Amino acid sequence: MKEVVVQKIQCKHCEEETLNPLFNQEDTQKLVPFCCNGCRAVYNLLNEKGLSQYYNIKEKAQTKGNGPVELAQDKFSYLNDKDFINDFCLIQENGDISVDFYLEGVHCLACLWLIEKTPEFIPSLRSARLDLGKQVATFVVKKDHSLSEVASEVSKLGYRPHPLKKGGKIEKLKRLEERKTLLKIGVAGACAGNAMLYAVGLYAGADGLFAKYFEYITFLFSLPVLLYSATPFYQGARSALKRRTLSIDVPVAFALWLAFTVSLVHLIQGSGEIYFDSIATLVFLLLLSRYFMKKASQKGLEAGSLGHFFNSGQVLRKDKDSGKFISTHAKYLKAGDIIRVLEQEMIPADGIILEGSGQINSSLLTGESLSQKVKAGDEVFSGTENLVSDLIIKVQKAGEHTRVGEILKEVEKTHSQKAPIVSKADIISKYFVGIVLFLAIATVGYFAFSGDINTGISRALALIIISCPCALGLATPLAMTKSLSKASELGIIIKDETILEKIGHLKNMVIDKTGTLTRGKFSVVKSELSSLVDSNSQKLYASLVYTLERKSKHPLARALCDFIEREYNLLDIEVLDYEEIIGKGVQAQYEGDLYQVRTVNESDRSVKDISTQVGLYKEDKLLWTFSLCDQLRSDAKSSLTKLKAMNVEPLMASGDHHEVVEAMGRELGLSSSKALSELSPEAKAKLIESMDSTIMVGDGANDALALGKADLGIAVQGSVDISLRAADAYLTKAGIAPILNLIILSKETLSLINRNLAFSLAYNAFGAYAAMVGWVSPLWAAFFMPASSLTVLFSTIYGTRTMKRLTNNIQGELQ
Incomplete structure (x- = not known):
């Protein structure tokens, strides 16, 4: 047997490595390779429209490609x-x-x-x-x-x-709410800036009439802040007190009004310190930090915005009056409708085939990599792809009543039942806030009992101001904001910032196979010619394979055509009596002989391996064997090794056949107990429920229920829409390598939050002691108050540099 060596080449458009590159016909020197017709078409289109600068910008951005392009067949x-x-x-x-x-x-x-x-x-x-x-x-x-x-x-x-x-x-309500928030921040910022200008004069020693004017001006600037901008803190404090609990908003609201009241009394009396500028500055900084945190956490698509576009395409529905098939949106289908599903289209509803036969790709629903034969009378499900020929289907269930819809409803139910993670800052703040309030009241009471209530109020005010939990409130948002931004740079869209608090503690990872650990696309990995084929006839047989397979829409046929087109200069030949036999292959007559391209007989297989072997037969004599495989991603094995080093135990769960999954498991270094096969969507969900501390990684509709049941669900690049909704995070880059960065980000974020909280608590504890013993006045307390926030800020900047270094190291080790 003569063997053709196949080498990987990088696609010009998407940078995906391919075994079977395509080229433009005029590119005789084969300088610009493509992994698929989609990438080739887009490259030519961009050049035609004068947009080739796209590739220059992409190269400067140093961003790896996003996977092969699939040109949509929808007419929209x-x-x-x-x-x-x-x-x-x-x-x-x-x-x-x-x-x-x-x-x-x-x-x-x-x-x-x-x-x-x-x-x-x-x-x-x-x-x-x-x-x-x-x-x-x-x-x-x-x-x-x-x-x-x-x-x-x-x-x-x-x-x-x-x-x-x-x-x-x-x-509209969301936009209105955001406008209100921005207006409050703007008012607080403008008033704080102007109040500080006059406060500088007071700090510099202004006296007499000017000092009095400056004090009244700062008072006027504090009113819009206190009565308008600070309302979110009052609402938060009121809500916490109604629940009989304490939040950071409680001492913030208390400190604002105590500082304002004392300042107003001193202003009227004409003696004592005033803190109007500090009030405005404090409100501005707290509002700004909360706004940035909220925006950072909204980088991912909300679950609600994803739910309805699983059935987001065109469908041809039979009009009852005219009998013609008219284009409509899949969401308008109902039971009893007759629809035509064209080849290469997704089936939009559960139903029974009335006319037609063919093959469907059910990998998104079941996880099986090979297609399945269907005929009139067979049941088909929403979310599967019609591969070969048009099908006329009677709708039995549509929308939320389909099998996919039921999975989606169960996903929503699971999400609503998940207990939200409680932030460590919230836990600490309950005790911290209570202690500060107790000490402040105790200080006032002690000096009131001693007959010096003014000193008691002054020290209590200094205590509340210097230990105001501004830094405590910033500790988590600052760290989370920086980490979410870094995650986005690394190709990780996070729907909920609490993911960063969870993932570092999870110990098991269940990973789907097809499209996650593998590329989800068949390629020719080996080609062997029989001894019956001489060098003079090789070109003819390659042309025969191409002529037979180019009419088929089967994924294996596409892979064969791509390979043959790349490797050989083809002859233009004609065949007779062409026939595609569903589930078997294609055949035709050429110069009086019957040629077939079909699955290789078990007795003809030269190697028993993971690949699917397809052969060219002439009157039942095997002439040429092609080994095709849904290949592992280049970083799959090394990523799993790294996960184990991080104390995360990987387990592969697939709906594919036992032999395929077992062989893939061996290649990945997984034992048979860690490579599970032939699992339905419900079985995957039960597997997740039987395990503790679990991350689920997948891309198909068959993974959606498991994604929802897991402690943390991650959808990988190319995921079907329902999986995007079910998941807590989405990877915009191929493979599972970004998860390694997510784990590093989680651990470093938690470490950073703990350090920030420790700095904040230590600073506030010392400040509280200094205030109670009279070492600092309320004025100096207002001066020192921002110092704890600056400490948290510098700590966060330092911590994110560490994150960047560690994630860069991971990238380098996997390349």
Whole structure:
């Protein structure tokens, strides 16, 4: 047997390594390789539209590619439906239509540049804005222009668009709330800045009439802050007291009003210290830190915004009056509808096949990597892909009533039952706040009993001001904000910042196989020619394989065509009596002989390994063997080794066949007990429930329930929509290597939070003692109060440098 050696080459567009690169026909020297037709088409399109600068920006950003492009086959005509526009879009006063799309494949600054350039070459677009963190683009389409045109053009660029519902009243309320918050911050900032200008004069020694004017001016600037900007602290304090608990807002609100009252009394009396400038500054800093924390934690898509776009595509539904199939949105399907599902389309509902036969890819629902044969009378499920030919299906269940819908409902139920993690800062603050209030009251009481209540009030005020939990309130938000920002840089979208507090303590990781540890795409890994084939006939047989397989839509056929097209200069030949036999292969007559491309007989297999072997047969004689495999990702084995070193025990769970999973487990260094196969979605969920301290990593609908049941669910790049919703975090880069960085970030974040809290508590404890014994006055307390916050700030800056160094080390070790 003669063996053809296959080498990996990096794709020009997405930088994914491929065994079977494609080239443009005019590229005779094969200088620009591509991993698939999608990447080749996008590369040519960008050059045609004068947007080749995309690659320069991408290279400067030093961002690795986002995986091969899959060109969408949807025509997107359903986007023009009036019902869809009313449900999903906002119509502006001038008639323009605003629509949001979640874009698959967005990953770097070059993508941002390209998306926001689209109005320059899509005539119907008024504007385009991309939120890179959320991967959500907002397009404003000109009045009387087509939404489907925009979606189609964006899809041609390699970014598959999923329409997202505009939030209507909820979205407007959120925007209104954010405007109110920003207005409060702006008012506090402006008043604090102006109050400090006059306070500087007082600190510098201004006296007489000028001093009195300055004091009254700072008083006036403090009023908007106290009566308007500080209202969130009053609401938080009132809510905490209603629950009979203590929060950081309680002493903040108490300190603000005590400082204001004492300052007002001193202002009227004409003697004593005033703290109006300190009040304004404190409110401004606390509001600003909380706002940044909230924005950082919103980088991921909210669960609610993802739930409805699992069925977000076009479907052809039979009109009862005309009998014709008319395009509509999948969300409008109901039981009893007759639909036509074209080849390469996702099946949008559970139903029974009325007409047609073919093969479906159920990997997103079951985890099996090979396709399944279906025919009239068979049941099919939403979330599976129709591969070969058109199917006419009668809908039995649609939307939330489908099997996928039931999984989604169970996911939502699981999320609602999850107990929220309690922040360490919240726990400490309950005791800290209570102690400070008790000491302040005790100080006033002690001096009142001694007949010197003014000294008691002064020292109690100094105590509250210097030990005000500003630094305690900043300790966690600052660390979390920096860590969330770093996570985004590393390709990790986090929906909830508490993930960083959880993941460092979890000890087991259940990982799906297909698309997670593997690439999810078949490639030819070995090619062996029979001794019956001489060098003169090799080109002819390669052309026969290509001619037979190019009409098939089977994933193995696509992989074979890509390989043959790359390796050989093909002949233009014609065959007779072509036939594709579902579940077996393809065959045709050529010069009187029957040629078949089909699965190799077990007796003909030269090596019993993990690969799927397909052969070219001439009258049942094997001429050529191709070994195809869904290959492991290059970093899969090394990532699992690193996980074990971090005391995280990996376990592979798959819906694929036992032999495939067992062989893959051996290649990854996993024992048979750690490589589980043929698991249904419900079985995966039960597995998770039977384990403690578990992370679940997956990408398919079959993983969604397990993702929701796990202590922490992580969806990897390319995940089906339902998994994105179920997960707590989403990886925008391929493979599981980013999880290593997430674990490092978690541990370093917890360490940083603990250090920040320790600094804050130590500082406040010393400050409280100094205030109670009279070492510091309220004025000096106000001066020293920001010092603890600065300590926390510098500690956070130092800590994030450590995070960067450690994550860079991981990247280097895996390369």
